[in-house]
Amino acid sequence: MMTTTSNTPIIEIRNLKKSYGSNCVLDGFNLTLKEGENLVVMGKSGSGKSVMIKCLIGLEQADSGSITVMGKDVMALEKDELDDLRTEIGFLFQGSALYDSMSVRENLEFPLRRHTKKFGIIEDTTPLVMEALKNVGLESAVDLMPSELSGGMKRRVALARTLILKPKIILYDEPTTGLDPITSKEIILLMQSIQKEYKTSSIIITHDVDCARVIANKMILLVDGINYAEGTFKELSESKDPKVAAFFK
Amino acid sequence: MSAFSKISRNFEAFLIEIGELSYFAGNFFKELFKTPFEGKELLRQCYNMGNRSLLLVGVTGFIIGLVFDLQSRPTLQEFGAVSWMPSMISISIIREIGPIITSLICAGRIGSGIGAELGSMRVTEQIDAMDVSGTNPFKYLVVTRILATTLMLPLLVLFGDAIALYGSFLVENLKGNVSFQLYFNQVFEALKFSDLVPATIKSFFFGFAIGLVGCYKGYYCKKGTAGVGLAANSAVVYTSMLLFIIDFVAVFVTDIFYHE
Numbered sequence A: 001m002m003t004t005t006s007n008t009p010i011i012e013i014r015n016l017k018k019s020y021g022s023n024c025v026l027d028g029f030n031l032t033l034k035e036g037e038n039l040v041v042m043g044k045s046g047s048g049k050s051v052m053i054k055c056l057i058g059l060e061q062a063d064s065g066s067i068t069v070m071g072k073d074v075m076a077l078e079k080d081e082l083d084d085l086r087t088e089i090g091f092l093f094q095g096s097a098l099y100d101s102m103s104v105r106e107n108l109e110f111p112l113r114r115h116t117k118k119f120g121i122i123e124d125t126t127p128l129v130m131e132a133l134k135n136v137g138l139e140s141a142v143d144l145m146p147s148e149l150s151g152g153m154k155r156r157v158a159l160a161r162t163l164i165l166k167p168k169i170i171l172y173d174e175p176t177t178g179l180d181p182i183t184s185k186e187i188i189l190l191m192q193s194i195q196k197e198y199k200t201s202s203i204i205i206t207h208d209v210d211c212a213r214v215i216a217n218k219m220i221l222l223v224d225g226i227n228y229a230e231g232t233f234k235e236l237s238e239s240k241d242p243k244v245a246a247f248f249k
Numbered sequence B: 001m002s003a004f005s006k007i008s009r010n011f012e013a014f015l016i017e018i019g020e021l022s023y024f025a026g027n028f029f030k031e032l033f034k035t036p037f038e039g040k041e042l043l044r045q046c047y048n049m050g051n052r053s054l055l056l057v058g059v060t061g062f063i064i065g066l067v068f069d070l071q072s073r074p075t076l077q078e079f080g081a082v083s084w085m086p087s088m089i090s091i092s093i094i095r096e097i098g099p100i101i102t103s104l105i106c107a108g109r110i111g112s113g114i115g116a117e118l119g120s121m122r123v124t125e126q127i128d129a130m131d132v133s134g135t136n137p138f139k140y141l142v143v144t145r146i147l148a149t150t151l152m153l154p155l156l157v158l159f160g161d162a163i164a165l166y167g168s169f170l171v172e173n174l175k176g177n178v179s180f181q182l183y184f185n186q187v188f189e190a191l192k193f194s195d196l197v198p199a200t201i202k203s204f205f206f207g208f209a210i211g212l213v214g215c216y217k218g219y220y221c222k223k224g225t226a227g228v229g230l231a232a233n234s235a236v237v238y239t240s241m242l243l244f245i246i247d248f249v250a251v252f253v254t255d256i257f258y259h260e
């Protein structure tokens, strides 16, 4: 799928470093996401993909470097400003991260409780909840509990929860990991249709070569804490570098 | 030498843990007075905790009252002091046995529950998801739970005390033909305000300790499912230890205030 990409970077990461004790996870990572672009980040398990994306949204504090999202320096923001910026960023967590003591409806309403600046205080959240569920094809699940959902349904509900604030950017942390191939394909199709409808820019972290092939406008390989290789899917998949080629076997 | 260094390393880890726990408690007081107050969640937690432990506290209290009476009776009988039973039992239950037994049960029931619940929320990134949703997870999850245990424990203790006294009354009634009225007249004659107040204050601290340690262990749970079990387990162990330390201090302080 080709989308029109403009040239203004909406996310820019420069020389990002992060260590846990003596474990140096990110060692000068760079990334640029342009508006409307789908950027796929691939890397081995434990290479620091989740850490990178969590620094990006302010869940982890980077040691050094700079992170700019929509013109704002994430690392310098106050809590309130960070919260405002977060209404523009949807985050799909690795294991869906649905609140398991709450129903699907309450899960979707939760982001609306505090992010009131964007929509004001909403008296009746039902239309918004139903709209988000409709976009992931799960209106019938509104009153179920997360424990009653299958893995694929959970992922859809989690996606609906990130959509409810109508974000401009969506960060997907391994959206298809742990799902069977058919469900994975459905989730990928869903990601595409969401991008069309909401005109989002996204960073997609994945191991899944098929997912990358379909969705990536551009790819970055994260190896040894740096952006080891960059390019389109085609360029990277034809690379002779053994470290790069290993991803496409 | 290596044994010594192992002990000193363990001791160091213990001191670090105490430091972190104090910092955690400090955060609680800092967040406590900030808006929004999450009143609905607080009520839900209070209800859940009361609801989950009421039966357990009741049954245990009843058996403790019954057994305590049955076992002390022969001794007092030897001295011909059976009529002292109600006052003796009520004082020991209200001052000590009620609060500590109820708290230990709640440490097992509520404390481990909080540890496991927050631990699994941490591991499955639900706490991160809350943060991203603009809700302060410390405020929403931790402050409400610590407040709930602090408020609910004194109530549970009073409930446990009452049931234990009733258990002891049943024995007295069956064995010594003591009427309900006579038994509780003696109980209230023996009890002073100075018995109930320190016990209740102590119970607030017990409740605070249960919530604090459970939340601390769960909130900083290590990744992986083993971490959740460990969080629940160590919440109970640490809390139980802390309960006895608080109890010791409380008895000391009470002694200074009331028996100069």
Ligand SMILES: Nc1ncnc2c1ncn2[C@@H]1O[C@H](COP(=O)(O)OP(=O)(O)O)[C@@H](O)[C@H]1O
Binding pocket: A020, A023, A025, A043, A044, A045, A046, A047, A048, A049, A050, A051, A052
């Ligand atoms: N909170 C943390 N404390 C210590 N080490 C961490 C923490 N989070 C991640 N790590 C370490 O950072 C590395 C990268 O983790 P992660 O980003 O989750 O990998 P992945 O690329 O699979 O998403 C791992 O070695 C992990 O042990």
Ligand SMILES: [Mg+2]
Binding pocket: A049, A050, A051, A094, A173, A174
């Ligand atoms: Mg990851």
